[in-house]
Amino acid sequence: MDKIHNNKAWLLVLPVFALVAFSAIVPLMTVVNYSVQDIFGPNNRYFVGTEWFSQLLRDPLLHNSLLRQFGFSFSVLAIEIPLGIVIALSMPRRGLGVPTCLILLSLPLLIPWNVVGTIWQIIGRGDIGLYGWALNEVGIDYNYAANPTDAWITVLIMDVWHWTSLVALLCYSGLRAIPDVYYQAARIDRASHWAVFRYIQLPKLKNVLLIAVMLRFMDSFMIYTEPFVLTGGGPGTSTTFLSQTLTKMAVGQFDIGRAAAFSLIYFLIILLVTWLFYTAMTHTDDKA
Amino acid sequence: MKTRKLLVLFIYLVFVLVPIYWLVNMSLKSNREILSSLTLWPDTLTLDNYRVVLTDPTWYMTYLNSLSYVTMNMVISLAVALPAAYAFSRYRFLGDKHMFFWLLTNRMAPPAVFLLPFFQLYSSIGLFDTTIAVALAHCLFNVPLAVWILEGFMSGVPKEIDETAYIDGYSFPRFFIRIFIPLIRPGIGVAAFFCFMYSWVELLLASTLTSVSAKPIVVQMTSTISAAGIDWGLLAAAGVVALLPGIAVIYFVRNHVAKGFALGRV
Numbered sequence: 056m057d058k059i060h061n062n063k064a065w066l067l068v069l070p071v072f073a074l075v076a077f078s079a080i081v082p083l084m085t086v087v088n089y090s091v092q093d094i095f096g097p098n099n100r101y102f103v104g105t106e107w108f109s110q111l112l113r114d115p116l117l118h119n120s121l122l123r124q125f126g127f128s129f130s131v132l133a134i135e136i137p138l139g140i141v142i143a144l145s146m147p148r149r150g151l152g153v154p155t156c157l158i159l160l161s162l163p164l165l166i167p168w169n170v171v172g173t174i175w176q177i178i179g180r181g182d183i184g185l186y187g188w189a190l191n192e193v194g195i196d197y198n199y200a201a202n203p204t205d206a207w208i209t210v211l212i213m214d215v216w217h218w219t220s221l222v223a224l225l226c227y228s229g230l231r232a233i234p235d236v237y238y239q240a241a242r243i244d245r246a247s248h249w250a251v252f253r254y255i256q257l258p259k260l261k262n263v264l265l266i267a268v269m270l271r272f273m274d275s276f277m278i279y280t281e282p283f284v285l286t287g288g289g290p291g292t293s294t295t296f297l298s299q300t301l302t303k304m305a306v307g308q309f310d311i312g313r314a315a316a317f318s319l320i321y322f323l324i325i326l327l328v329t330w331l332f333y334t335a336m337t338h339t340d341d342k343a
Numbered sequence: 344m345k346t347r348k349l350l351v352l353f354i355y356l357v358f359v360l361v362p363i364y365w366l367v368n369m370s371l372k373s374n375r376e377i378l379s380s381l382t383l384w385p386d387t388l389t390l391d392n393y394r395v396v397l398t399d400p401t402w403y404m405t406y407l408n409s410l411s412y413v414t415m416n417m418v419i420s421l422a423v424a425l426p427a428a429y430a431f432s433r434y435r436f437l438g439d440k441h442m443f444f445w446l447l448t449n450r451m452a453p454p455a456v457f458l459l460p461f462f463q464l465y466s467s468i469g470l471f472d473t474t475i476a477v478a479l480a481h482c483l484f485n486v487p488l489a490v491w492i493l494e495g496f497m498s499g500v501p502k503e504i505d506e507t508a509y510i511d512g513y514s515f516p517r518f519f520i521r522i523f524i525p526l527i528r529p530g531i532g533v534a535a536f537f538c539f540m541y542s543w544v545e546l547l548l549a550s551t552l553t554s555v556s557a558k559p560i561v562v563q564m565t566s567t568i569s570a571a572g573i574d575w576g577l578l579a580a581a582g583v584v585a586l587l588p589g590i591a592v593i594y595f596v597r598n599h600v601a602k603g604f605a606l607g608r609v
Contacts, residue, residue, distance in 0.1 A: 060434070061538055062437050067426040067429060068427045068436075070427065070428050072442070074419070074479075074482055074486060075446060075483065075487065082460030083460075090574075102454075142351065142352065144348070156356075158593055161593045162590070164589075167546065167582070168545070168546055168561075169517060170564065173579075174366050175362065177377075177575065182381070184381070187451045216393070273451045277454065279455055280547065297455075301455045302389070305458065315459075325453065329448065333444060336379075
């Protein structure tokens, strides 16, 4: 659509700008200010310049939790996106099944995040939880509280349970928007199911999938509450992701200057990745 | 093909629902039963946990606090996002693309980054421990999302409608409220659903910005974890109660969801 050039439109954006600036710019400036100081108390602080940054960038703590975070976020995307597409393809297109499926699928999205952690904490337990008990019964030695691999897999499955619905709902609405003529044409051509998926459904889903990938990446990159409740980041540091490392540093050790520098590095990484997604998205928008 | 699809869907729904069933199951048991053995159905059904959640003021007040800041957040987010989304979808103006991206970056800011500054900011303006502070803090990620969703929907409305309305002598506010908003109702429904969802389930900011008088339900739930162990039954009952408003909201927007979840971008 051709847009009219009109700078008065700024007046309409102004409220949003003011509100978000209030809750984004002021705190961000505070963080920047902290990040260049070593703070011992309200009146006892020293300017240290970029020392925190250079220290942190060489810190194995940051490297490890960053690696874990990327590993986790990419595993989340690799499982949730294909699974979401499959589920969206299997959903009924009309009848009473539609609202039922929609409501049942949205249930996990609406559970407060600490409750999500609690549910999985219980259900994964070998003595009183169904899944943990079932796994132990079939002979798999599973204990998320003691075994790092089990803990990591549990957090991953929890996230799949929690968020695949979002991907499925997005894809479902994308599929619903495909006009019937496309399918009729495919029938006339005797296209196989795979061809219908590959050449009709997948291209039409591209935009929704980008949204899904972006939302899932952002949210999984910020994950805090669920693993914190489920495993407390352990055993060891196997499920300590970036947010938790940061919170531990800021609140637990009260290392504000260092935590602030960490925050900024964290934020810049997210910014970079998001910029890549955003560019990809607007690029496809232009072509469409 | 048909049965295979149904089978996939069925298996996934079981996977989704079993943990939720477990939560409901747990909320109807006493702690002794929860911790003693694995039972698929409560041996002795008890509503004690629900009685505590619904009659003890320390519990139901937190529930009301949560509802109040979520509602405030929803109203504020939509009120500021609607005109902004209209501007983004209809006009080109100085720095529009940068502004849009800057808004999105705030959706991506991890709450953990903002904990400490938020605490100081809201303390210094005397809003600490009020529901409005949480509502404003949640705007940080909900407003950008609402703008993004609504912009998608508005771009789907033909521009000729605006032009016809102006020719017919409508002023901008009158056109916007009388004609435009009804046209994008599904978009508003979906944006409201997302605002509700993210604000309702968020714990980190809500717990940092409140202490006693505005304590939200998600924070009150963490108080079931004490030195004596976790009060699982109570926690489960609170979790089930916390699910109800969400189910109500999704029920109201269910007809819009099918096309609306795509954020109008298909």
